[in-house]
Amino acid sequence: MNYVKPLPSFLAQRYHGWKATTFAENHAWYKRLAEEGQRPRAMVISCCDSRVHVTSIFGAEQGEFFIHRNIANLVPPYEPDGNQHGTSAAVEYAVTALKVTHLIVLGHSNCGGVAGCYAMCSGQAPELDEKTSFVGRWMDILRPGFERLPEGEADTARRQALEHEAVKVSLENLMTFPFVRSAVEAGDLSLHGLWTDIADGDLHALDPISDRFRPV
Template sequence: MQFAKPLPEYLVKRYHGWKATTYTENRSWYMRLAEDGQHPRAMVISCCDSRVHVTSIFGADQGEFFIHRNIANLVPPFTPDGQQHGTSAAVEYAVTALKVAHVVVMGHSSCGGVLGCFDMCEGKAPQLDEKTSFVGRWMDILRPGYDRLAEGDDKTRLRALEKEAVLVSLENLMTFPFVKQAVDDGMLSLHGLWNHIGEGTLECYDPATRRFAAV
């Protein structure tokens, strides 16, 4: 495999710094995690965006969250078609094997994936409509959310679509039989969050008001 290169030096230095400090000071905890396995209480589905750092926002340590990241924090509907489904596999493992008590979907401001979906649905990104576009076909998941947008200026509608990405994912989660069963049995709860990166605020969806409200 001639195309694989050595790790960049800055990452090597950061690793050695972590090993000499954080790991060394908590070695017994890491050993326990390795021997006992993981027992996270929650699964978090968040965006790949490098500015979204779930463990920092919640001050979480290793072993606390089962985290799955993808473009625009989307969950596809339950589709047992024999194809490869990374997000669906992660949800299945979290709910049926790890038996997490919570599944959290967290969207965020200035999401590039959501912007791509918005532009695609507006006819402004024909490249995403191509069958060969992985991003475009993934963002098709969010089209039902776009169809629900109210009239208004693009900025307002785009912000609304960021939150629709959370709601569509929550709706799709309930199409998975094992998720619905766990929710109906009171063994699992679903949560929708939206994070404003610049302001550091966090909003949670309230089904009673059908709105996102500050935490």
């Protein structure tokens, strides 16, 4: 594999710093995690965006969250068609094997994936409509959310509304998974929709009664 290069020195230095401090100070905890396995209480599906740091937002330590990240924090509908579905596999493992009791979909402001979906559905990004675009075909999941956007608002407001729709569509799609639905109906699993504003750090939760996002 001559195309693989050594780790950049700045990352190697950061690793050695972590190993000498954080890891050394909590070695017993890491050893316990390794020997006893993971028992996370919650799964979080969040965006790949480097500005969204799930564990920092909740002050979580290793072993607390089972985290899956993808473009625009989307969950596809239940489609056991034999294709490879990383997100669906992560959800199945979290719910059926780890028995998490909370499943959180976390959206965020200024999401590039959502902005791309908005542009694609508005006819402003034909390259994403190409069959060869992995991003475009992934963002097809969010098309139903785009179709629900209110008319007559500015693009900025509509894009933020689509970020909220990304959370709602994912929650709706989660309920198409038989094992998710049965766990929810049995009271063993709770679904939650969140959206965070990167600039001011605010966190908003989807209110099931009003169907709107309210400050936490």
